[in-house]
Amino acid sequence: MSEAANPVRVMLVDDHEMVRSGLKVFLGVYDDLELVGEASDGEEAVLLCGEVRPDVVLMDLVMPRMDGVASTRAIRAAHPNIRIIALTSFTDRKLVQSALEAGAIGYLLKNASIDELARAIRDAHVGRSTLSPEATQALIEAATAPPPPGHDLTPREREVLALLVKGLSNREIAERLTISRSTVKNHVSNILSKLGAASRTEAVARAVEHDLVT
Amino acid sequence: MRGTALYNNLAFIERYGYTVNDLNLGGIPETLFVNPDVARAIFQAVQRGESWNGEVRLKTRHGEHVSTLVRADRIADNTGTPIGIISVYSDITELKHAQAAERAQRVMAEALRDISTALTSTLDLGEVLDRILDNVGRVVPHDAASIIMIDDDGRARFVRSRSYTNHAPETASPAVEFAVADYAALRWMAENEQPLVIEDVQGDPTWGRLPTPHRRAYVGAPIHLRRKVIGFLGLHSSTPGYFSPTHAERLQAFAGLAAIALQNALFHDQAQELAALEERQRLARNLHDAVNQMLFSASVIAEALPHLWERDPERVRPQLAELHKLTRGALAEMRMLLMELRPTVLQEAELNELLQQLTDALAGSSRLAVSLTVEGASTPPPEVRVALYYIAQEALNNVVKHAHAKAVTVHLQRRPDAVRLRIADDGRGFDVEHAPSMSLGLGIMRERADAVGASLQLTSAPGAGAQVEVVWSDKHGKEPI
Structure with missing residues (x-):
């Protein structure tokens, strides 16, 4: 490989020391890639970015103190030119979505080959996105999945549902929200129909199952 | 005052069946009182000038004994000389029955309360089953008892049985599974959620081929949780016809308590299983995390080594050592986690x-x-x-x-x-x-x-x-x- 004029400046963020040391070996064998910094958590990464100004960051997502999603958001806000590639073992739909929403340009799994890693870094540097097949699959599933039950509940209905989950009766809910019992009855029947539940108990079960109340 | 009856009111005649003549012919004490001496004692007391109040046993013309409250007072003429007795008889049979029933109810309620405490003070399923059999005798006497439990797949088995006679319990071992539907008696209890009394299981078609051949009377109650029958509590007696509907009612009440205790124990078991499952999931996450990180690093190094060989052969040897350390670490981690699982x-x-x-x-x-x-x-x-x-x-x-x-x-x-x-x-x-x-x-x-x-x-x-x-x-x- 020939000596590159302007190597891509790469920073590694991972709480596992052995992962960083492996990646260091990998960066060492490509002339067009240059290691400029290492951080062991999200917070350290934000600070170090200001100092070393990398072109591309390889960012682990699950880390102590500040996780990779929050760190990505903070780095992108402060340095819009820095490209960030999420590099993780996890492919949950929510994690993929939140990493991309936070501003990551790529999402790779910790099973990528070094050629894939090198290509993704170069592409990121020129603004091109790389997603692992698993991450793409997760995004497609997210886009095609039907809306979760209860997505159409009004804020008031959510409030009533939360009190239902606590086991309150219509009378108690009316007192708590200072509304009439017939209004509560209306809300409850709307909730049941929106959740497709036959009874209060079933509505409570749906709410708990789908995390509709906090 | 020789004890001649002069007048009986209509109500007296209706209740006890005697006319004045009936009483006078036979003599009041012998005719009316179960114990004639009591009558004579009352007459004597009244003759002394006392009033007499008390409960006596009277017999009717038809031979029925009636608990009666008697109040007897002297009747005197205007000089104060006693000329007769007026007696008021109140039939208190109903009252006595009611009191006896109330007493029985109270004893029963107390027993059930004690039993409830005993049953629910443990969360161990085996212990609950034992305590059920320890206590069921307080509400229904019996010679042998057994508990059948139905598992999630609908298979039934005898989980406990005891005999208090010389015979060993003849129930099947817990290993023998059977279907409730095959036994009419169990099926009937499960479908109706009602207790069942069988006067004599010998020759009773509903009993089928269930074990316990030389027991005779049976009373059973389904144990149900939220309309789902999870088992049966059965009692046996060697006396045919021993169990009454009252026994059945009591056993049903007892089975209700047993159900609550069993539910608690089953929930506890499930919670334990859940905790174990969560522990395994935690281990799996650790396994995933630690082992995956090490293997990822090892694979990146292994892939980079040929390039490194060409560029900087001196650095290959230390990286091989690193590779060895990583794979050895991953192996150790795997072994440790497997060990914690077992x-x-x-x-x-x-x-x-x-x-x-x-x-x-x-x-x-x-x-x-x-x-x-x-x-x-x-x-x-x-x-x-x-x-x-x-x-x-x-x-x-x-x-x-x-x-x-x-x-x-x-x-x-x-x-x-x-x-x-x-x-x-x-x-x-x-x-x-x-x-x-x-x-x-x-x-x-x-x-x-x-x-x-x-x-x-x-x-x-x-x-x-x-x-x-x-x-x-x-x-x-x-x-x-």
């Missing part, structure tokens, strides 16, 4: 092997220089080995998380009657007096040491590293190390 393997392993795995895993996953030295050979009891293993694991975790150390040494000294384990690092140390014990897991380490009678000593100072030392000595051993 505690018997952990209990059987030698302490030096366990420590070897811990230190291999640590060397693979960190930059720390890790050394293990083992002196002597002895095998302390399993619980001591397991405790020391967990203490070492916790101590090494602390070094990784808090110590900022470069090196850590693990030293194990074993003698037949004592073991000493020391984990020391060269990190930044801390003020032992003000150590946040929870965050360093010191509390957990101390608890583990205390549980096996070992002593744990923590030594550290800012800038001077930290050392955890655990010493266990056999109680019968004379000198500690």
Whole structure:
């Protein structure tokens, strides 16, 4: 490989020391890639970015103190030119979505080959996105999945549902929200129909199952 | 005053059936009173000028005995001379029955309350089943008792049976499964959620081929939770026709209590299973995390090595060593996690092997220089080995998380009657007096040491590293190390 004029400046963020040391070996064998910094958590990464100004960051997502999603958001806000590639073992739909929403340009799994890693870094540097097949699959599933039950509940209905989950009766809910019992009855029947539940108990079960109340 | 009746009112005639003549012909005491002496005593008392009040047993013309409240007063003429007796008779049979029933109810309610406490004061399923059979005799007397439970797949089996006669219980063993639907008696109870009394199981078609051939009377009640029958409680008597509808009602009430206790125990079992499942999931996450990181790093290095060979052959050898350390660490981590999933393997392993795995895993996953030295050979009891293993694991975790150390040494000294384990690092140390014990897991380490009678000593100072030392000595051993 020939000596590159302007190597891509790469920073590694991972709480596992052995992962960083492996990646260091990998960066060492490509002339067009240059290691400029290492951080062991999200917070350290934000600070170090200001100092070393990398072109591309390889960012682990699950880390102590500040996780990779929050760190990505903070780095992108402060340095819009820095490209960030999420590099993780996890492919949950929510994690993929939140990493991309936070501003990551790529999402790779910790099973990528070094050629894939090198290509993704170069592409990121020129603004091109790389997603692992698993991450793409997760995004497609997210886009095609039907809306979760209860997505159409009004804020008031959510409030009533939360009190239902606590086991309150219509009378108690009316007192708590200072509304009439017939209004509560209306809300409850709307909730049941929106959740497709036959009874209060079933509505409570749906709410708990789908995390509709906090 | 010879005791001649002069007048009976209509109500008296209706209730007791006697006319004045009837009484006078036979004599009042002999005709009306179950015990004629009582009547004579009443007449004497009234003749002395007293009023008489009390409960007596009278017999009607039809021979029925009636509990009656009697009030007898003297009638005097205007000179004060006694000329007769007026008696008021009140039939209190109904009242007596009601009182007896109320008493029985009260005794029953008290028994049920006691039983409820006894049944629900344990969460162990086997214990609950035993207590059900211990207590059911307080509400319905019987010669033999059994509990059938139905599992989630709808298969029934006898889980408990007892006999209080010379016969051994003739129920089938718990290993024998059967379908409730095959036995009309059980099916009827399950479908109707009602108790069932069978006068004599011999020759009763609903009994079918259920065991207990030489028992005769049967009363059973379904045990149901939220409209789902989970079992049956059955009582037997060697006297045909022994069990009454009242027995059935009582058994049903008792089965209700048994259901609550069983539900609690079943929920408890499920909660235990859930906790075990969560523990396995935690291990799986750790496995995923630690092993996956090491293997990812190893594969990146292995892939880069050929390139490195061409560019900088000098650097290949140290990277091969690194590769070896990573794969060895991943292996150790795998073995450790598998061992934690199967505690018997952990209990059987030698302490030096366990420590070897811990230190291999640590060397693979960190930059720390890790050394293990083992002196002597002895095998302390399993619980001591397991405790020391967990203490070492916790101590090494602390070094990784808090110590900022470069090196850590693990030293194990074993003698037949004592073991000493020391984990020391060269990190930044801390003020032992003000150590946040929870965050360093010191509390957990101390608890583990205390549980096996070992002593744990923590030594550290800012800038001077930290050392955890655990010493266990056999109680019968004379000198500690």
